[in-house]
Structures are given as C-alpha cells and as structure tokens.
Amino acid sequence: MKIPFNKPPYVGTELDYIKQAVQNGRICGDGEFNLKCHEWLENYSGCAKALLTTSCTHALEMAAMLCDIKPGDEIIMPSFTFVSTANAFVLRGAKIVFVDIRPDTMNLDETKLEDAITSKTKAIVPVHYAGVACEMDTILAIAEKHGLYVIEDAAQGMMASYKGKALGTLSHFGCYSFHETKNYSMGEGGALLINKKDFVKRAEIIREKGTNRCEFHRGEVDKYTWVDLGSSYLPSELNAAYLYAQLIESKKILDYRLNCFQFYNEHLETLEQRGLIERPSIPKECKHNAHMFYIKVDSIETRTALLSHLTKSGILAVFHYVPLHVSPVGKIHGRFHGEDRFTTSESNRLIRLPLYYGLEEKDQEFVVQKLNDFF
Numbered sequence: 001m002k003i004p005f006n007k008p009p010y011v012g013t014e015l016d017y018i019k020q021a022v023q024n025g026r027i028c029g030d031g032e033f034n035l036k037c038h039e040w041l042e043n044y045s046g047c048a049k050a051l052l053t054t055s056c057t058h059a060l061e062m063a064a065m066l067c068d069i070k071p072g073d074e075i076i077m078p079s080f081t082f083v084s085t086a087n088a089f090v091l092r093g094a095k096i097v098f099v100d101i102r103p104d105t106m107n108l109d110e111t112k113l114e115d116a117i118t119s120k121t122k123a124i125v126p127v128h129y130a131g132v133a134c135e136m137d138t139i140l141a142i143a144e145k146h147g148l149y150v151i152e153d154a155a156q157g158m159m160a161s162y163k164g165k166a167l168g169t170l171s172h173f174g175c176y177s178f179h180e181t182k183n184y185s186m187g188e189g190g191a192l193l194i195n196k197k198d199f200v201k202r203a204e205i206i207r208e209k210g211t212n213r214c215e216f217h218r219g220e221v222d223k224y225t226w227v228d229l230g231s232s233y234l235p236s237e238l239n240a241a242y243l244y245a246q247l248i249e250s251k252k253i254l255d256y257r258l259n260c261f262q263f264y265n266e267h268l269e270t271l272e273q274r275g276l277i278e279r280p281s282i283p284k285e286c287k288h289n290a291h292m293f294y295i296k297v298d299s300i301e302t303r304t305a306l307l308s309h310l311t312k313s314g315i316l317a318v319f320h321y322v323p324l325h326v327s328p329v330g331k332i333h334g335r336f337h338g339e340d341r342f343t344t345s346e347s348n349r350l351i352r353l354p355l356y357y358g359l360e361e362k363d364q365e366f367v368v369q370k371l372n373d374f375f
C-alpha cells in the first residue's frame with residue numbers, strides 16, 4: 001500500500017521516556033509514568049480521578065463493575081459501535097438494548113432513548129463516534145429522571161469537547177482508548193475517568209486485582225488483602241512512558257490531525273455539492289478531535305466499488321462497524337428496540353479515509369484525486 005489507513009502516532013521522545021522508566025528500576029504498574037499520566041489526564045479533563053488501564057475495553061469493564069451490573073440488568077447503547085461497548089456489560093450478565101442512531105453524527109439518537117427504558121434498565125452508554133459528542137444534555141436529563149448510570153464510551157474522544165467540557169467527564173464514568181489506531185497511543189491501553197469522588201476508592205481496588213494495595217502503598221492501611229472483586233487492569237510503566245511522551249505533545253498531534261481533516265473537508269466539498277457523497281457534520285456545541293474523516297456514499301454497492309478502486313491505487317480505506325444487533329453474539333445478548341431506520345443503512349454507506357499523525361498533504365491530494373476519478 002502506498003498510503004496506509006493508519007500509522008501509530010510517534011512524536012520522537014517516546015524511547016527517552018521508556019529508557020527512563022527502565023532506569024527507574026520499576027516497570028510494573030503505577031510507577032512514575034502511570035502517575036504522571038494520571039495527573040496529566042486529571043489536569044486536562046478536570047475529572048475527579050483518572051486511572052490508566054490496559055485498554056478502553058478494560059476501562060468499560062471496570063465501569064460495569066463499579067455500577068454493580070448484574071444478570072438481568074438492561075443497558076442501553078447504540079448498535080453502531082465496537083464490540084467492547086457491549087461486551088463489558090454482557091460479561092456481568094446484562095442484556096443489551098440497542099437503539100437507533102442519528103444519521104448526521106452516527107451517534108445514539110437521544111429522542112429514541114426514553115422509550116427503550118424499562119424497570120430493568122441500569123445504565124446508558126453513549127458512544128462519542130469519531131470524537132463528536134452525543135447530545136449529552138438530553139441524555140443526562142433522561143438518565144437523571146430515571147435514576148440511571150451514564151458511562152461514556154469516549155474511546156475516540158480525547159481532546160474533544162461538548163459545550164466546553166472534555167468528553168468522558170460529562171457523566172459518571174468516561175472511558176478512553178490509547179490503542180494504536182486512536183489519536184494518542186501506548187500500543188494497547190486506555191483510561192477510566194471517574195467523575196464522582198465516591199467511586200475512586202473502589203475503582204482503585206478493582207484495578208488492583210480486588211486488593212487494597214493502593215491504600216497500603218500510601219500508608220493508609222498496614223497490610224493489604226483481598227477486599228472486593230477485581231482484575232489486573234493497570235498497565236506497565238513501559239506503556240505509560242510511551243503515552244506520556246504523546247500527552248506532552250497532545251496539542252501538536254491534535255492540530256496536525258485537524259489540518260488533515262480540514263484538507264479533506266475542503267477538497268471534497270464539490271463531490272458533496274454534486275450529490276455524490278456526504279461529509280461528516282459537527283453540531284455547533286461539539287469540538288471534535290479529528291479522530292476520523294469518513295464519507296458516506298449512496299449505497300453499499302458504490303462503497304464496495306469505491307474501496308476496490310482505492311485499493312488498486314494503493315490507498316487503504318476501511319469501513320466499520322457490522323451493527324452489533326445482527327452479529328452472532330449480539331443476537332444472543334441483545335435486542336434492538338424500535339425500528340432500525342439508520343443503523344444498518346448508514347453503516348453500509350460509510351468509508352473512513354486514511355488519517356494519521358504524519359499523513360502528508362501530497363498523499364491527501366492523491367486520495368482526493370482518486371475519489372474524483374472514481375466519481
């Protein structure tokens with residue numbers, strides 16, 4: 001491929017920090033770099049407590065445990081999302097209730113939400129697709145009225161905001177991903193943002209295999225022991241050091257990506273005016289982070305033909321997601337509430353273009369040219 005779909009972000013200082021982590025003589029979790037990342041995330045977002053995790057998947061699992069999700073509980077979320085959004089709750093025995101998305105942002109349709117609530121509903125999980133926020137004021141008001149937890153899947157959302165507030169800080173819990181396909185990376189990794197102080201102590205315990213080791217290290221208890229359910233959700237210092245290098249340069253990465261987004265957006269305007277594609281739309285209360293640039297074409301047939309045209313030119317473009325409610329496991333553990341008006345039809349039309357830190361303008365020009373050739 002001449003132009004890959006993604007390249008893992010690399011700013012150049014990662015190896016220096018990793019070296020420092022090794023020289024510190026402590027490469028397990030919660031050393032200098034884990035703590036530095038926590039502090040950075042707390043300062044940036046304003047959350048009560050940020051904890052690095054081994055993935056966003058694991059941050060979601062922690063949130064499910066913190067909400068005491070039990071067999072029979074129902075969790076509402078969009079079907080147009082990554083499997084981990086649902087898996088975290090299915091692992092605790094919950095049923096997933098999928099609701100339709102809005103075609104403009106591909107986010108959970110807040111007007112369909114209230115009708116899906118039953119006496120078993122425990123939580124709502126909005127996914128901020130492409131780093132563009134869901135209509136959170138409406139979602140939070142509905143959650144409050146019905147006494148439900150809200151957990152933001154903000155895997156794609158770091159450095160994006162809704163009405164000036166960082167994604168992941170609008171609800172009870174926010175979950176970030178630092179997978180290598182995301183804007184900021186540590187290979188595999190993530191973070192749990194805890195927005196209510198009451199949950200901090202238990203979150204630390206769950207993350208440390210169900211032990212009170214964090215309190216022990218702070219000298220708050222004189223021995224540590226098994227006090228709750230938990231697992232091993234803390235990443236190694238090596239990964240945290242890699243991430244820390246990127247957090248320091250987060251604005252540079254953001255600006256670079258925003259420029260790439262802007263380039264596609266400007267240069268593909270004519271195709272939209274000709275009625276051949278649609279570009280992403282960003283509601284005015286949302287600041288996005290250029291996690292993704294996608295276009296939508298008129299049908300799945302056009303998409304298949306366009307993807308093969310791009311592949312032949314050495315450009316790797318991709319699509320996602322197979323809606324969860326039609327997946328083999330989604331059918332067992334979930335149900336779709338109401339009509340699937342947009343989830344399937346809109347996901348069938350979507351194509352993601354190459355976008356990564358370091359993508360060159362001449363490559364973007366080439367992508368635009370090949371899109372124009374096709375149409």
Ligand SMILES: *Cc1c(COP(=O)(O)O)cnc(C)c1O
Nearest residue numbers: 055056057082084155177179190
């Ligand atoms: C990437 C992603 C995840 C999973 O993140 P990992 O860090 O790979 O576990 C979950 N939800 C969404 C919406 C994602 O994009």
